Amino acid sequence: MTPKIAKFLAEQNPATPCLVVDVDRVAARYGALADALPLARIYYAVKANPAAPILSRLTALGSYFDAASIEEIEMCLEAGAEASKISFGNTIKKVSAIRRAFAAGVPMFAFDSAEELDKLAENAPGARVYCRLLVENEGAEWPLSRKFGTTLDHARDLMVRARELGLDPYGLSFHVGSQQTGTAPYEAAIGRVAMLFTDLAEAGIDLRMVNLGGGFPVRYRDEVPGIDDFGRAIMHAMTEHFGNDLPEMIVEPGRFIVADAGLVRSEVVLVSRRGADNPVRWVYLDIGRFGGLAETEGESIRYRIATAHDETGAETGPVAIAGPTCDGADIMYERANYRLPLALRSGDLVDLLSTGAYVSTYAAQSFNGFAPLAEHYI
Amino acid sequence: MTPKIAKFLAEQNPATPCLVVDVDRVAARYGALADALPLARIYYAVKANPAAPILSRLTALGSYFDAASIEEIEMCLEAGAEASKISFGNTIKKVSAIRRAFAAGVPMFAFDSAEELDKLAENAPGARVYCRLLVENEGAEWPLSRKFGTTLDHARDLMVRARELGLDPYGLSFHVGSQQTGTAPYEAAIGRVAMLFTDLAEAGIDLRMVNLGGGFPVRYRDEVPGIDDFGRAIMHAMTEHFGNDLPEMIVEPGRFIVADAGLVRSEVVLVSRRGADNPVRWVYLDIGRFGGLAETEGESIRYRIATAHDETGAETGPVAIAGPTCDGADIMYERANYRLPLALRSGDLVDLLSTGAYVSTYAAQSFNGFAPLAEHYI
Numbered sequence: 201m202t203p204k205i206a207k208f209l210a211e212q213n214p215a216t217p218c219l220v221v222d223v224d225r226v227a228a229r230y231g232a233l234a235d236a237l238p239l240a241r242i243y244y245a246v247k248a249n250p251a252a253p254i255l256s257r258l259t260a261l262g263s264y265f266d267a268a269s270i271e272e273i274e275m276c277l278e279a280g281a282e283a284s285k286i287s288f289g290n291t292i293k294k295v296s297a298i299r300r301a302f303a304a305g306v307p308m309f310a311f312d313s314a315e316e317l318d319k320l321a322e323n324a325p326g327a328r329v330y331c332r333l334l335v336e337n338e339g340a341e342w343p344l345s346r347k348f349g350t351t352l353d354h355a356r357d358l359m360v361r362a363r364e365l366g367l368d369p370y371g372l373s374f375h376v377g378s379q380q381t382g383t384a385p386y387e388a389a390i391g392r393v394a395m396l397f398t399d400l401a402e403a404g405i406d407l408r409m410v411n412l413g414g415g416f417p418v419r420y421r422d423e424v425p426g427i428d429d430f431g432r433a434i435m436h437a438m439t440e441h442f443g444n445d446l447p448e449m450i451v452e453p454g455r456f457i458v459a460d461a462g463l464v465r466s467e468v469v470l471v472s473r474r475g476a477d478n479p480v481r482w483v484y485l486d487i488g489r490f491g492g493l494a495e496t497e498g499e500s501i502r503y504r505i506a507t508a509h510d511e512t513g514a515e516t517g518p519v520a521i522a523g524p525t526c527d528g529a530d531i532m533y534e535r536a537n538y539r540l541p542l543a544l545r546s547g548d549l550v551d552l553l554s555t556g557a558y559v560s561t562y563a564a565q566s567f568n569g570f571a572p573l574a575e576h577y578i
Numbered sequence: 579m580t581p582k583i584a585k586f587l588a589e590q591n592p593a594t595p596c597l598v599v600d601v602d603r604v605a606a607r608y609g610a611l612a613d614a615l616p617l618a619r620i621y622y623a624v625k626a627n628p629a630a631p632i633l634s635r636l637t638a639l640g641s642y643f644d645a646a647s648i649e650e651i652e653m654c655l656e657a658g659a660e661a662s663k664i665s666f667g668n669t670i671k672k673v674s675a676i677r678r679a680f681a682a683g684v685p686m687f688a689f690d691s692a693e694e695l696d697k698l699a700e701n702a703p704g705a706r707v708y709c710r711l712l713v714e715n716e717g718a719e720w721p722l723s724r725k726f727g728t729t730l731d732h733a734r735d736l737m738v739r740a741r742e743l744g745l746d747p748y749g750l751s752f753h754v755g756s757q758q759t760g761t762a763p764y765e766a767a768i769g770r771v772a773m774l775f776t777d778l779a780e781a782g783i784d785l786r787m788v789n790l791g792g793g794f795p796v797r798y799r800d801e802v803p804g805i806d807d808f809g810r811a812i813m814h815a816m817t818e819h820f821g822n823d824l825p826e827m828i829v830e831p832g833r834f835i836v837a838d839a840g841l842v843r844s845e846v847v848l849v850s851r852r853g854a855d856n857p858v859r860w861v862y863l864d865i866g867r868f869g870g871l872a873e874t875e876g877e878s879i880r881y882r883i884a885t886a887h888d889e890t891g892a893e894t895g896p897v898a899i900a901g902p903t904c905d906g907a908d909i910m911y912e913r914a915n916y917r918l919p920l921a922l923r924s925g926d927l928v929d930l931l932s933t934g935a936y937v938s939t940y941a942a943q944s945f946n947g948f949a950p951l952a953e954h955y956i
Contacts, residue, residue: 247904247946268904271947290904290946292848292862295925313850313860315924334852346898347860347906354853377906470670472691474712475732482691482725484670490872490940497875497907520724526625526646526668528725528755529875546693547673562868565950566939568625568668569649 201506201553205463208578216467216549217487218574221249221556223257225461230261233416233453236431240449243287245414246272248454248557249462253577255279258457266414266452270297273306283307289373289452291316291332291348298323310373310411312350317358321365328370329362330411331355333396335389340377340415341500349374352392356399363405371409371447372396378455379501380415381424383433390434394441409448410438416456418554421502427456455557462556464492464573468548469524480518483540485550488523488530492563492573493552496532504553509541517542525568579884579931583841586956594845594927595865596952599627599934601635603839608639611794611831614809618827621665623792624650626832626935627840631955633657636835644792644830648675651684661685667751667830669694669710669726676701688751688789690728695736699743706748707740708789709733711774713767718755718793719878727752730770734777741783749787749825750774756833757879758793759802761811768812772819787826788816794834796932799880799914805834833935840934842870842951846926847902858896861918863928866901866908870941870951871930874910882931887919895920903946 202222209220233242243266244258250272255265259280266289267273276286283305288298291312298309302324309324311317312332320329334349350358355372362369372393376385390410397407412434417424438446470484487493495501505521516539523530544550563572580600587598611620621644622636628650633643637658644667645651654664661683666676669690676687680702687702689695690710698707712727728736733750740747750771754763768788775785790812795802816824848862865871873879883899894917901908922928941950 245904250944250947267947269902269947271944271949275947290902292902294845294847294864294902313848315850316848319924342906346912347900347909348904351853467672469672470691470697471693475729486672494868494942522725524647524668524670524672526623526726528720529872531725534724546697561944561946562942564872564940565943566628566649568939569628569645569647569653571649572943 201463201551202461204578208576209465214465214576215574216465217485217491218576219462219464219492219555219560220576220578221251221254221458221462223253223461223577226254226458227257227261229457229460230258230263232427233451233456236427237434237449237451239435239446240412240451243289243450243452244457245452245454246276247561249458249560250275251560251575251577252279254458255281270300273301273304277304293319295319295323302327308370311358312348314358314361317362317365317367321367325366326368328368330371330373330409331358333372333374333389333392335374335376335392336385337377337380339382339385340380342378342495352396356396359400359405359407360403369400369405369407371407371411373411373413375413376415378415379417381417383425383430386412386430386434387437390437390441397447407447409450411450411452414452414454414456416453418455418459420554421504459554459557462554462559464552464555464559466550466552468544468546468550470546471544480520483519483521483544484524485521486524487573488525489532490525490527490530490564490567491523491570492559493523493532494562495558499533499536502533502536503555505538505540506551506553507541507544508548509543514541514543516540524570527568579841579929580839582956586954587843592843592954593952594843595863595869596954597840597842597870597933597938598954598956599629599632599836599840601631601839601955604632604836605635605639607835607838608636608641610805611829611834614805615812615827615829617813617824618790618829621667621828621830622835623667623830623832624654625939627836627938628653629938629953629955630657632836633659648678651679651682655682665828671697673697673701680705686748689736690726692736692739695740695743695745699745703744704746706746708749708751708787709736711750711752711767711770713752713754713770714763715755715758717760717763718758720756720873730774734774737778737783737785738781747778747783747785749785749789751789751791753791754793756793757795759795761803761808764790764808764812765815768815768819775825785825787828789828789830792830792832792834794831796833796837798932799882837932837935840932840937842930842933842937844928844930846922846924846928848924849922858898861897861899861922862902863899864902865951866903867910868903868905868908868942868945869901869948870937871901871910872940873936877911877914880911880914881933883916883918884929884931885919885922886926887921892919892921894918902948905946
């Protein structure tokens with residue numbers, strides 16, 4: 201929790217559940233990544249948190265933007281971003297969305313299939329396109345690999361086809377999975393990208409860009425390597441494979457920029473025991489998997505949880521932690537060995553830390569009648 | 579698809595993704611359940627679909643309502659329901675919600691823990707309360723058991739305590755899990771409930787109500803037993819255990835009433851192959867797990883899918899089916915052996931059948947920038 205957030209909570213005592221984001225901290229994280237990878241252009245992954253105060257602040261810092269939809273592109277434009285600094289990074293786009301983005305001046309589009317390439321050639325003629333490769337996601341806590349990307353051979357054919365269709369075969373992308381805690385998947389993927397650069401050069405196609413995706417981890421319950429480790433590993437692999445002739449480098453961080461800047465404040469609705477002898481208490485919060493904590497699915501992302509009882513040195517005990525709805529799937533943590541103070545009661549406040557990413561827009565619009573969480577950007 | 583929905587789609591050609599619900603069909607399903615269980619009071623589980631046209635129609639038919647939140651209670655009241663016909667069925671309630679419900683005249687509250695009982699005694703003094711038992715969910719496609727309910731022994735103690743606190747220990751409830759395709763779990767649970775009725779009678783507490791929960795299945799991809807089978811099995815078990823002295827019986831159907839009355843129309847955004855030799859196509863729709871199809875998590879609920887190519891007798895092939903977002907978890911079906919026509923292309927319309935339940939309010943408010951699906955009640 202940043203001092204600014206602590207002050208806001210103390211003074212405002214906002215209704216729960218709510219998300220509070222310190223926009224200064226967003227800027228600091230952007231700066232840390234820029235320092236770690238000075239040669240890379242930062243395309244902020246808007247989907248992580250598209251709030252206008254975040255987009256405006258990043259625009260002022262010179263950020264580029266990776267958009268998942270035409271709606272996100274329009275949010276960036278409204279926040280003052282230039283269209284030339286936006287990439288339409290979703291490999292799955294409606295024709296209508298491609299047309300609107302191209303008309304707005306968005307210069308660059310992702311794809312990973314023949315049908316999408318045909319749609320781009322017809323509706324964004326001459327645009328820069330980059331093909332997403334399928335790479336290993338081992339080590340990622342929120343893997344992406346099955347749904348996106350294609351094989352090296354198929355990508356080669358598609359890039360040749362892109363030129364035939366009058367598009368600009370600009371580069372290649374990959375994504376090692378979100379909350380990726382190892383550097384090896386980046387190094388392996390860069391090697392594969394370099395091979396395809398060489399192959400395509402022999403076919404007369406000179407690629408100019410490597411999109412390294414995002415996935416840089418933040419500290420949730422467990423420690424993670426620092427961003428400098430990733431910067432060093434990436435630059436080492438890039439120079440090893442490309443020598444002095446480095447292509448343009450792009451990164452698409454979302455979680456890394458905003459997660460740590462935000463906190464969800466929640467109220468304990470109920471603390472329950474299944475009989476007097478059962479040591480495990482069930483703690484029900486006023487936010488759950490469908491209220492914004494979508495990434496607790498499969499207990500994948502394990503947030504740190506702070507309570508007012510933590511400071512007293514009071515005893516803790518094992519808990520399962522669930523949301524407030526009548527849905528049996530609305531359980532955040534049952535097997536992840538969470539412990540919370542024995543003094544915790546219905547009505548107490550708890551803070552879920554580093555929840556600035558992939559929370560706000562993910563909340564269901566009216567699940568079990570509950571409104572989505574409130575948002576405060578300070 | 580009902581004739582009324584077919585006519586609406588043909589004439590209106592609504593923008594996708596959208597949900598279309600035939601409210602006459604909702605009424606027909608209510609009637610079918612009332613015929614199958616004439617001695618039970620039907621408390622419609624509002625969370626399945628809280629749209630005002632549905633609540634109004636059911637109110638006119640004499641339905642009672644099972645609400646998960648104070649917001650759902652208020653929706654029922656706005657639709658014309660009497661407070662006396664509403665049960666606050668969530669075992670997890672904020673004190674503020676209990677107070678507002680009690681003040682509005684809601685007479686009956688669920689609980690399964692000591693702390694909740696204390697909250698009810700203080701904030702809804704003298705109210706009817708019923709305790710939820712933990713029962714087996716085997717055979718259910720969307721199980722509920724871990725999060726809710728308590729043991730028989732604990733429930734006994736809690737009901738004695740309820741009386742001591744000045745509450746009215748009214749009955750017991752259980753839930754065999756949603757989309758429950760077998761009758762045996764109802765029969766087993768009724769036996770357990772009856773045991774506890776006897777135990778508590780010996781303690782001087784005469785319970786008057788059995789809440790059988792919901793869970794009655796609808797036909798998705800696979801056939802399911804008819805509602806009459808469930809009616810017969812339940813009445814057989816009730817008379818076996820209670821003889822002629824039947825308590826009040828309550829059922830809380832949600833899915834059974836509305837699922838079959840609705841359809842989601844979606845557009846194919848992309849059909850993709852991972853290389854020419856791969857027989858599996860990835861079909862990306864403009865609605866996904868975070869756009870309302872939350873129950874496809876773990877491929878649990880398997881909707882039937884209809885396309886315009888189905889009638890031609892054209893060949894089909896294996897597919898994975900995913901949503902339109904950049905999220906790797908936004909995959910509906912990858913292992914469930916879906917097949918779709920080989921002729922399917924980007925821009926085609928597809929219908930997901932029997933999607934009237936647990937879709938509309940479950941849609942994320944702005945996931946990846948996408949607005950929630952539109953809703954049409956006809």
